[in-house]
Amino acid sequence: MALADAIRGTSERRAGAAVLAALRERFGERLATGEDVRRAHGHTTTYLPNQMPDAVVFAETEADVQTLVRLCAAHDVPIVPFGTGSSLEGQVNAPEGGVSLDLSRMDRVLAVHPEDLDCVVEPGVTREALNAHLRDTGLFFPIDPGANASLGGMAATRASGTNAVRYGTMRDNVIGLTAVMADGSLVRTARRAKKTSAGYDLTRLLVGAEGTLGIITSLNLKLYGIPETVLSGVCAFETVKGACDAVIQTVQAGIPVARIELLDPLAIRAANMHSALGLPEAPHLFVELHGSAGSVAEQAEFFAAITAENGGGAFEGSTLTEERARLWKARHSFYWAGMLLRPGARAVATDVCVPVSRLSDCIADTLDDIGRCGMIAPIVGHVGDGNFHVQMMVDVESPAEIEMAEAFIARLNGRALAMDGTCTGEHGIGQGKRSFLQAELGEAVSVMRTIKTAFDPQNILNPGKILP
Amino acid sequence: MALADAIRGTSERRAGAAVLAALRERFGERLATGEDVRRAHGHTTTYLPNQMPDAVVFAETEADVQTLVRLCAAHDVPIVPFGTGSSLEGQVNAPEGGVSLDLSRMDRVLAVHPEDLDCVVEPGVTREALNAHLRDTGLFFPIDPGANASLGGMAATRASGTNAVRYGTMRDNVIGLTAVMADGSLVRTARRAKKTSAGYDLTRLLVGAEGTLGIITSLNLKLYGIPETVLSGVCAFETVKGACDAVIQTVQAGIPVARIELLDPLAIRAANMHSALGLPEAPHLFVELHGSAGSVAEQAEFFAAITAENGGGAFEGSTLTEERARLWKARHSFYWAGMLLRPGARAVATDVCVPVSRLSDCIADTLDDIGRCGMIAPIVGHVGDGNFHVQMMVDVESPAEIEMAEAFIARLNGRALAMDGTCTGEHGIGQGKRSFLQAELGEAVSVMRTIKTAFDPQNILNPGKILP
Known part of the structure; x- marks a missing residue:
């Protein structure tokens, strides 16, 4: 397996007895070294071989993260940040050994500012937990990669998902963050203003860096008002090309679709098997529209005209919460549905x-x-x-x-x-x-390597990721 | 003047005879050393003292920029990128001497991709020139800092302006760019896909870096469809607080205003003097709404209800091109209007x-x-x-x-x-x-300094800017 060779670490930097003793002293029961826990912190949702860390530390505070980083730096031991383990390209594997830093216990929503449409969260808060927390505010956080990922992990991998066509990706929705750098220092990248031109955009540099430049310890995120009307529906097409052309025209026309998802005939078969959707095995678009009642009606009409021009069947949408939830649950379960094939x-x-x-x-x-x-x-x-x-x-x-x-x-x-x-x-x-x-x-990529070397000269932050 | 002291360069790195001879050989008449030209390339729209470069080079190609950077690096001479000189915080001053790199002749629109809603431009293209070029496509580039700035300069300073509330800032509208780095290498930061999670976000790192990390030589920019209906109007308020509260409620309600500008009573007086607006000397909001006819009517109605609740007068808008242009010309001329006071x-x-x-x-x-x-x-x-x-x-x-x-x-x-x-x-x-x-x-800021040192160890790219 060429890939298994390719992901082998360039050095062995195992967490030895000395650092484990120091970690045990500092973290007590929050240090785990059992094989099951370690294996669960290697990568689970990909075919890449599992590369276990030597130990797992469950952090509860920023100070915990700083302590861990300083200890690992002193012993030249890698640190692999871990949220929920739902990433897909081996981001949480430990190819050189070291410590998996589990941030799932840093799960507090620190502040919600309804007037400013923003909130501050710890990295272990999941997107579903945040939206549950916001339930009574009339606000929501839209970025939705399918899995109930942690927001820290979503930021670190620059996640996006079904709503990105309208609301952008994590790149667009993190106002600022705090991170622990490779020397243990704590940095806040931006104040809470909606925009700024104050210096280098460290926020965007850390978003998508997959934990290789710093470890995110809190996030200031944009929020949005829950739309007055939400309409979801599906539309079958004769061909994949017809569906794609409809998408191009929809985007060009400026229809602010909130979601527009293609499923090919085989994907529809899988979704039918898993979620009993009962759809014909043809290419489909799953669509969601957000806005006022009038705006959504107008969007739906415009979209239906575009689909008709491109060999699409009738576009039938529903504003009923239950029907919408069923549709998107089917879409989100696709990873599991595909397995039934x-x-x-x-x-x-x-x-x-x-x-x-x-x-x-x-x-x-x-x-x-x-x-x-x-x-x-x-x-x-x-x-x-x-x-x-x-x-x-x-x-x-x-x-x-x-x-x-x-x-x-x-x-x-x-x-x-x-x-x-x-x-x-x-x-x-x-x-x-x-x-x-x-x-x-x-x-x-050479420029990226320059940044990595300058930020983390010891290469202790998630080594073996991003840079070839 | 404390500020004049504060902006003095930390070293004198004048472009001496050797580098000037080399530049003359390479650039011929495109090297200028006359005092008038040099003074015009020091800062003009601020009260900071003018700090002239020793020479000005007019680049026409990426290769010109690479050559200049390599020559200056070899002679340890600073390079100060220059677009139109409309920046406001001394970005184009030359506190340590050196060469002003005038990019205004790199003014070609290299490509327009209407289906993808993007274009590729050289850095000297101004925003007005781009929109003139796009006139027949039904598309426009919305970012509008008032001045007819160059798009390279707007990216370098992370400009925004009146439309940012709806369309974002330069941060949000640069898909990718090419830049010449301090060693003369040419880097392309991203492909033309609308989103990516491929490695560190070098695009966002260079946007807002004010030419201190690299010199932007082309930009891939997002475009938008010209809205079917545009409505502009003004609304007077009894108090500034009333106007601000109306703004908060407008944003919270999710009304997608394209522009919402406050002018205080003194600003209204100046605008009246300059542009004969004939408005009462009270706090005003200048507002613009974009969308379909139905959507704009709905937005206007909703906005009028909010203003009424906050002590605002009638909101009267116009969709007539001439009236709209008059209003925004007055707003954009504000820099000059203020001087009449x-x-x-x-x-x-x-x-x-x-x-x-x-x-x-x-x-x-x-x-x-x-x-x-x-x-x-x-x-x-x-x-x-x-x-x-x-x-x-x-x-x-x-x-x-x-x-x-x-x-x-x-x-x-x-x-x-x-x-x-x-x-x-x-x-x-x-x-x-x-x-x-x-x-x-x-x-x-220490992290920013780490980046600067790693990217430009000689400190030849726009020294004396951003970092304290």
Whole structure:
């Protein structure tokens, strides 16, 4: 397995007896070294081999994080930040050993400022927990990668998901943050003003850095008013191209769709099996519209006209909470639904993102490729952004299948790059996409390495991630 | 003048005969050393003393920029990038001497991708030139700092302006860019996909870096469809607090205002003098709404209800192009209008930005402060973002007045920081706000210095800016 070799650490920097003793003294029962706990902190939602840390520390405060970083720095031991472990490119693996820093107990909502439409949270708060906390305020946090990820992890991987077409990604929704740097210092990147031109944008530098430049210890996030009216619905198309063209025209027309998701026929089959949607096995768009009652009605009418022009069936939407929830639960369960297509196989989820004008070509070529391989690999996508996922169902015990999957991923990335796209719209680089990052950005990767070396000369913060 | 001392360079690194000869050989007539040209490239729209470069080079290609950077690096001579010279915090001054790099001749629109709603431009293209170029496409670029600035300069200073409340700032509207780094290498920060999670966000790091980390040589910018309906109008209020409260409620209600600008009574007087608006000398909001006809009508109705609740007069808007243009021309001419309030004085424009909930308090305290000083200093603001400007009319020949203005700016910044705001919403740090950056972000400034040192160890890229 070429990939297993590729993700091997460049050095062994195990947490030895001395640092473990120091950690035990400082953290007591909050240091865990049992194999089950360690394995659970290696990567779980990918086919990359699990690379266990030597120990897990459960932090409860910023001071805990600072202490841990200083101790690990003193002993030259890596630190791998961990939220909920739902990342997809090996971000929480420990290729060189070291300590997994579990931030899930830092789960307090520190402040909500309804007048300013923002809040301050610790990194272990999950997106669902935040929205539950906000329930009585009339506000919500829209970024929704599917999994109930931690907000710290979402920021660290620059997550986005179904709502990004309207509300942006984590890049756009973190006003500022605090982070512990490799020397243990605590930095606050921005005040609470909605905009600023005060110096280098450290917020955006740490968002998406996957814990390799600093460890996020709190986040100041934008919030939005819950729309007066929400309408969700589906629309079947004769062809994937028809669906993609409808998406392009929708975006160009400035219809402020909140969600616009493509599911290919195989994805519909899986969703039908898992969630009993009873949809015809044709390409579909799942759509959500937000706004006032009048605005949503106008959007729906405009969208229906566009779909009709592109071989789409009737667009039937519902504003009923229950029906909407059922639809999006089916979409969010897709990772599990896909597995029903080939029981016993593992889901290998990968994503690329291209300019919207190239989306239809990119998906068509990818479907051909899947067909040639004879793979079972449904496609779903946040197509308003030009971002789509291929979920390959792979027997990970079969070296031949792994090899085929790796070759497929390489072709998919080459295809996206040839269309001036990116090797990852939202999964991040982690371990799995480092070589593609080099192909995508070339000289810019040297600049990234300059930053990494300047910030973390010992390379103790999540080593083996992002940089090839 | 304390500030004049504060902006003095830490070293003299003049462009001597050797580098000038090399530049002459390479650039011929595109190297200028006459005093008038050099003075015009020192800072012109601020009260900071003009610090002339030793020479000006007019670049026409990326290769020119690379050559210049390599030559200057070899001779340890500073480079100060120059767009149109409309920045307000001394960004184009040359405190240590060196070469001003004039990018205004790199003014080609390299590509427009209507289906993807983006374009690629050279840094010397101005925002007005871009919008003129786009005229037949039905698309526009919304970011509008008032001055007809260059897009490279706007990116470098993270400009925003009147439309930012709806369309974001330059931070949000640059998809990717190319830049020449301090070693002369050319870096492309991102592909053309709408979103990406591929590695460190170098785009956002260079946006707002004021040319201190790299020199922007092209920009991939987001575009937007020209809205079907645009309505502009004004609304008078009894009090500034009433106007601010109306703004808060408008933002909270999620009305997607495209512009919402406050002018205090003195600002209205100036605008009346300059543009014959004939408005009563009361606090006003200037508002613009974008959308479909139905959506704009709905927004206008909702906004009028909010203003009525907050002591506002009738909100009367117009969709006529001519009337709208007249209103926004008056707003954009404000820098010049303010000067009519005190003929012979210089305008010292400064800005801060606070959480919207604190805006009313911050402006009220600032008006009290202005009154106590006996200054003539109208206030205008992009209040939907919590961002406002004070334009002090100062006799710059009077040390006492300069001292008073500097003390006032210090108090204004202290007030904004005490409210968890920023010392600059959109003017940048440049030379003028370096001490406030330290007060605002503390330890984070050390991290910025780490980046600067790693990127530009010789400190040849726009030295004396941003970092205290």
